Amino acid sequence: MPGSGKTYKIAVIAGDGIGLEVMPEGLRCLQAASKKHGFTLSLTEFDFASCDYYEKNGKMLPDDWVELLKPFDAIYFGAVGDPRRYPDHITLWGSLLQFRRQFDQYVNLRPVRLIPGVQSPLALRKPGDEKIDFWVVRENTEGEYSEIGGRIFTGTSREFVTQETIMTRIGTDRILDYAFKLAQGRPRKLLTSATKSNGISITMPYWDERVVEMSKKFPDVKVEKYHIDILTAHFVARPQSFDVVVGSNLFGDILSDLGPAITGTIGIAPSGNINPTGEWPSLFEPVHGSAPDIYGKKIANPVGMIWAGQMMLLHLGETAAAEDMLSAIEQVLGRGDFSEITPDMGGKGRTEILGRAIEKAILDM
Amino acid sequence: MPGSGKTYKIAVIAGDGIGLEVMPEGLRCLQAASKKHGFTLSLTEFDFASCDYYEKNGKMLPDDWVELLKPFDAIYFGAVGDPRRYPDHITLWGSLLQFRRQFDQYVNLRPVRLIPGVQSPLALRKPGDEKIDFWVVRENTEGEYSEIGGRIFTGTSREFVTQETIMTRIGTDRILDYAFKLAQGRPRKLLTSATKSNGISITMPYWDERVVEMSKKFPDVKVEKYHIDILTAHFVARPQSFDVVVGSNLFGDILSDLGPAITGTIGIAPSGNINPTGEWPSLFEPVHGSAPDIYGKKIANPVGMIWAGQMMLLHLGETAAAEDMLSAIEQVLGRGDFSEITPDMGGKGRTEILGRAIEKAILDM
Numbered sequence: 001m002p003g004s005g006k007t008y009k010i011a012v013i014a015g016d017g018i019g020l021e022v023m024p025e026g027l028r029c030l031q032a033a034s035k036k037h038g039f040t041l042s043l044t045e046f047d048f049a050s051c052d053y054y055e056k057n058g059k060m061l062p063d064d065w066v067e068l069l070k071p072f073d074a075i076y077f078g079a080v081g082d083p084r085r086y087p088d089h090i091t092l093w094g095s096l097l098q099f100r101r102q103f104d105q106y107v108n109l110r111p112v113r114l115i116p117g118v119q120s121p122l123a124l125r126k127p128g129d130e131k132i133d134f135w136v137v138r139e140n141t142e143g144e145y146s147e148i149g150g151r152i153f154t155g156t157s158r159e160f161v162t163q164e165t166i167m168t169r170i171g172t173d174r175i176l177d178y179a180f181k182l183a184q185g186r187p188r189k190l191l192t193s194a195t196k197s198n199g200i201s202i203t204m205p206y207w208d209e210r211v212v213e214m215s216k217k218f219p220d221v222k223v224e225k226y227h228i229d230i231l232t233a234h235f236v237a238r239p240q241s242f243d244v245v246v247g248s249n250l251f252g253d254i255l256s257d258l259g260p261a262i263t264g265t266i267g268i269a270p271s272g273n274i275n276p277t278g279e280w281p282s283l284f285e286p287v288h289g290s291a292p293d294i295y296g297k298k299i300a301n302p303v304g305m306i307w308a309g310q311m312m313l314l315h316l317g318e319t320a321a322a323e324d325m326l327s328a329i330e331q332v333l334g335r336g337d338f339s340e341i342t343p344d345m346g347g348k349g350r351t352e353i354l355g356r357a358i359e360k361a362i363l364d365m
Numbered sequence: 366m367p368g369s370g371k372t373y374k375i376a377v378i379a380g381d382g383i384g385l386e387v388m389p390e391g392l393r394c395l396q397a398a399s400k401k402h403g404f405t406l407s408l409t410e411f412d413f414a415s416c417d418y419y420e421k422n423g424k425m426l427p428d429d430w431v432e433l434l435k436p437f438d439a440i441y442f443g444a445v446g447d448p449r450r451y452p453d454h455i456t457l458w459g460s461l462l463q464f465r466r467q468f469d470q471y472v473n474l475r476p477v478r479l480i481p482g483v484q485s486p487l488a489l490r491k492p493g494d495e496k497i498d499f500w501v502v503r504e505n506t507e508g509e510y511s512e513i514g515g516r517i518f519t520g521t522s523r524e525f526v527t528q529e530t531i532m533t534r535i536g537t538d539r540i541l542d543y544a545f546k547l548a549q550g551r552p553r554k555l556l557t558s559a560t561k562s563n564g565i566s567i568t569m570p571y572w573d574e575r576v577v578e579m580s581k582k583f584p585d586v587k588v589e590k591y592h593i594d595i596l597t598a599h600f601v602a603r604p605q606s607f608d609v610v611v612g613s614n615l616f617g618d619i620l621s622d623l624g625p626a627i628t629g630t631i632g633i634a635p636s637g638n639i640n641p642t643g644e645w646p647s648l649f650e651p652v653h654g655s656a657p658d659i660y661g662k663k664i665a666n667p668v669g670m671i672w673a674g675q676m677m678l679l680h681l682g683e684t685a686a687a688e689d690m691l692s693a694i695e696q697v698l699g700r701g702d703f704s705e706i707t708p709d710m711g712g713k714g715r716t717e718i719l720g721r722a723i724e725k726a727i728l729d730m
């Protein structure tokens with residue numbers, strides 16, 4: 001196969017805990033895919049965004065992190081944090097959330113997909129149930145995650161705190177534009193918008209208004225809206241019927257955990273933090289955290305990391321390689337070989353064994 | 366059985382759509398329970414809080430609604446609204462949400478319970494799975510549902526909207542106090558707090574702080590906290606392990622739909638809007654709306670309305686009668702007689718047939 005012949009510059013940040021253990025497996029599979037499909041990944045590893053780095057330097061990131069990372073085509077990220085060493089507001093807010101904002105990764109994208117061999121907590125009874133396959137698109141820079149607000153009458157019975165939700169026209173329109181385009185490129189062309197305009201009376205009606213406005217530009221996309229409360233119920237009751245689901249920062253956060261949870265894949269789900277303009281590097285990470293409790297045992301499931309690599313290839317435009325990676329994951333998990341799969345999935349495999357099995361499957365595709 | 370001999374003054378508001386159809390069945394079952402357990406329900410029906418009333422009067426409620434309803438021990442409420450006639454912000458905000466605020470019904474309480482005969486979308490595989498039985502306690506007056514905020518730069522590309530979340534010491538402490546007491550009265554004494562303090566950096570850490578403070582007064586209650594995103598995942602993966610779950614107005618709203626959804630009971634779930642001080646009447650309603658699409662067919666499932674009546678009796682202190690009502694619901698649904706159960710549950714029954722079956726079961730207890 002000739003392949004694109006391109007070279008992509010990837011910043012590799014393993015972070016903390018099992019991030020350090022799953023990263024080599026992710027890289028192994030990416031290298032296999034790149035070899036097979038004729039493109040090159042030029043990898044540069046960084047040790048910042050980790051508790052060790054913080055311990056040595058008193059900060060999570062070097063002062064020139066923006067210039068350092070800007071030239072990369074993508075950031076491949078493991079996991080950060082260890083609450084036993086430093087609180088999350090230092091480690092997470094000091095790295096991952098900085099990246100999202102500074103690199104204007106305004107899309108958080110997560111697949112919800114029933115993977116063969118992964119047991120879903122749902123009772124899948126009807127034919128067609130096995131077809132859960134949709135995307136959750138989350139606004140990733142504003143909304144409910146603002147730092148505007150404060151506390152007054154501290155320590156008295158009149159004490160209260162306030163925090164503002166901010167939805168900008170720019171921020172709302174660009175995430176909707178991304179979601180509409182994603183829906184437009186899929187066979188069913190269905191976009192579900194998460195709202196709560198019956199209860200949250202200013203920001204959420206604005207969201208709805210922008211959805212209506214944006215839908216005029218995409219007449220071929222079917223749009224439906226649900227309030228977040230009942231939408232979570234529909235996720236459980238009829239997950240097969242979703243195609244692309246878009247929500248605010250908070251609603252997207254909730255739905256992109258609930259979605260993988262209903263397919264049983266939350267431990268292996270990937271997440272893309274994407275700047276679609278290409279002006280800044282996008283970041284791809286497994287959803288699972290650094291899991292300090294199992295770190296060192298070398299039993300962490302590497303599939304989230306590998307799947308995140310798969311999303312990175314999709315983003316870079318290496319579609320065929322990405323397809324092979326996803327097929328390889330499905331093939332290996334689907335055969336459910338206990339000597340390969342990790343203990344979280346009921347097997348006896350170790351991180352490296354499962355990583356190598358998927359690597360082999362990619363090469364054999 | 367002698368019974369309490371008490372008389373309770375109940376305001377009955379059927380509202381719109383199937384609210385009008387299920388109300389008679391709720392009253393039927395309540396009367397059976399009161400007859401059997403020796404207390405009296407003195408009922409007064411009101412026609413406001415309905416689209417018809419709005420059409421005639423140009424408002425959802427009479428001007429003196431507060432004085433009118435204040436003397437009642439409880440409000441038994443059907444369902445309100447019909448988006449084909451008037452938008453929700455007129456009907457819902459003009460009635461139900463007025464009651465919650467004006468009557469300081471600061472607790473929204475909803476059971477999550479696996480009911481025999483009701484098919485859950487979850488795969489219940491392990492022994493013990495059938496023991497899903499917990500309460501969701503939702504703050505019902507403040508938090509994310511504030512009307513403070515606005516829009517600026519309207520119509521330009523700089524346009525943005527803001528909306529404040531307000532958490533007061535009083536509002537937070539009293540809902541936590543209620544939740545801790547509820548947990549304290551249950552065998553497992555476990556309270557789960559929904560938060561998002563890793564992302565929402567002012568209000569949610571404040572919520573966490575008040576939980577820690579309040580927990581000092583309840584040393585026998587075990588407290589755990591989860592971020593709302595992963596908590597929705599745990600609802601799906603291990604619903605058996607919850608006992609009492611407490612959340613802000615928005616988080617409680619989400620969890621109290623998701624909870625019933627995982628047990629398959631969302632169509633029959635009840636909701637209590639409670640003022641625990643007794644200063645104002647509390648309101649009990651089915652979770653389902655007015656369902657204008659099936660109104661008139663007389664096939665609406667009355668169980669939500671009946672179960673709401675059961676919660677009302679619990680609130681009034683008629684515990685034995687409430688127990689009978691719940692057992693009657695479980696007995697009738699559990700036998701799954703297709704001539705009784707309504708089409709939403711796969712049967713051929715009608716609203717009144719199912720209501721009468723439950724009435725009979727109460728009398729036969």
Ligand SMILES: CC(C)[C@H](C(=O)O)[C@@H](O)C(=O)O
Pocket residue numbers: 198199229457618
């Ligand atoms: C109708 C809507 C405003 C309401 C809410 O969010 O409070 C409803 O979802 C509920 O839970 O009673």
Ligand SMILES: CC(C)[C@H](C(=O)O)[C@@H](O)C(=O)O
Pocket residue numbers: 092253563564594
């Ligand atoms: C760690 C936390 C702040 C983060 C978020 O809420 O964005 C996480 O839940 C995620 O989804 O990546």
